[in-house]
Each structure stands twice: as C-alpha cells, then as structure tokens.
Amino acid sequence: MIDQTISPFPMNPFFKPQPPLSDSTKEEIWLKFTQEGQTPRKIGFDYGVSLKRVEAILKLKKLEKDMEKKGITLQKNLSENIEKMLGARSFCAEPLTDTLPKVGVPNFETVDENQDFSPEDAAKILRRPTLAKIQEKEHQEELLKPFSLEENSTKDEQIMTLVGRDEKETNQRFQFKFKTVGKEQNVILRDRDGSLYKIEKELIR
Numbered sequence: 438m439i440d441q442t443i444s445p446f447p448m449n450p451f452f453k454p455q456p457p458l459s460d461s462t463k464e465e466i467w468l469k470f471t472q473e474g475q476t477p478r479k480i481g482f483d484y485g486v487s488l489k490r491v492e493a494i495l496k497l498k499k500l501e502k503d504m505e506k507k508g509i510t511l512q513k514n515l516s517e518n519i520e521k522m523l524g525a526r527s528f529c530a531e532p533l534t535d536t537l538p539k540v541g542v543p544n545f546e547t548v549d550e551n552q553d554f555s556p557e558d559a560a561k562i563l564r565r566p567t568l569a570k571i572q573e574k575e576h577q578e579e580l581l582k583p584f585s586l587e588e589n590s591t592k593d594e595q596i597m598t599l600v601g602r603d604e605k606e607t608n609q610r611f612q613f614k615f616k617t618v619g620k621e622q623n624v625i626l627r628d629r630d631g632s633l634y635k636i637e638k639e640l641i642r
Contacts, residue, residue, distance in 0.1 A: 456525055457520070457526075458529065460517075460525075461527070463497075466494050466495065470495055484528055487529075492584055499586050544563060598636075599634055600635050602630070602632045603631045604631050605631070606627060606631040607629065607631040611629070612627065
C-alpha cells in the first residue's frame, strides 16, 4: 500500500514532494511578523525555514489578506484537502540561507592524520572567506536593507498612470497586463475593478 503522505498521487508513485508548511503555520508566521514585529531571520530560525521561504510566505499572506478585504472568496477547502494529501507540517529543516561560494579548480591539500584542520585553515588555502564570515556579511546586508511588505506597492503607485475605468470589465480574481507592439511599446494593466493603467516603467521583481 502506498503511503499518500509520501506519494500523494497513487498513479505516480515516483512523485514524492517535500511536505509543505500548513496554512495555520503560515498564519502564525504572518502574525509574528505583523503583530509581534519579529524579523524574517528570527522567524526562519524558529520554524526551520529559509529566509526566502519566509519572505515568500509573508508576501502571499499579504496578497491573501488584500483579496479578503476586497470580498474575494478564497478556496480554503481546496487548500485544506491539498494539505492533507501532501502531509502538511508545522516545521521544516532547511538552512536560513543557501550560501554557495564560487567554486573554481579543485584544490587538493595533503593533511597529516593527527593534524588539526579547521574551517579557517581551509578558507586560507582556498583564498576565500570562511562560511561564518559569509553568513555574517549576509546578516549585515539584511540589517541595512530590512524586509518590507510595503516596498513594491509604493513603487507601483509612483509609476502607474490611470487611463480610464470600465465597470463592465471588472474581474474579482485576475489582473491582466498587456504589452503593445510597435514603435512605442507600452505596458497596460487592467485591474480587478475595471481600472486601466499605463505603466511608465515596469518593475523587475
């Protein structure tokens, strides 16, 4: 018998995805960031989740909250059933960051069996900083540029120009983005409320 928490699709036993975080855990992460003021690093450390995953969860949770404010019905039943199929959990075991230094030509060093050989010694031979220094540098960069959920929305308001609005084109679920072809290649956005915007400079996310 196939364990569906490992292989959720019986007809494809070779597909064995990693169990996702449960929505209740994602909600806890959202509250810790928005109400308790915890940093993504602290949250990631407590839940065993990488910084990138924490930031992605927070962005998606913000999108979810915005949709609920607009009266959009979320498919909670679908997500709950998928969680059961995939065996959702409340904790991961992944590193905070993927620290992958540039690796060049392999370097072989002969070391005596009884000789102490520390990470600092290895870094010196390879002529690169130690892992601890790389991680400390990443941490300092995070402090200089803290994660914010409001950054993108503020930039969007500065570069989007309202062209018009048509109530017949309202759509509660999707936004549509078009790019005109020709001498002037403009980006046009049709928002959910039927508003039509011209994007002067499209952001690279």
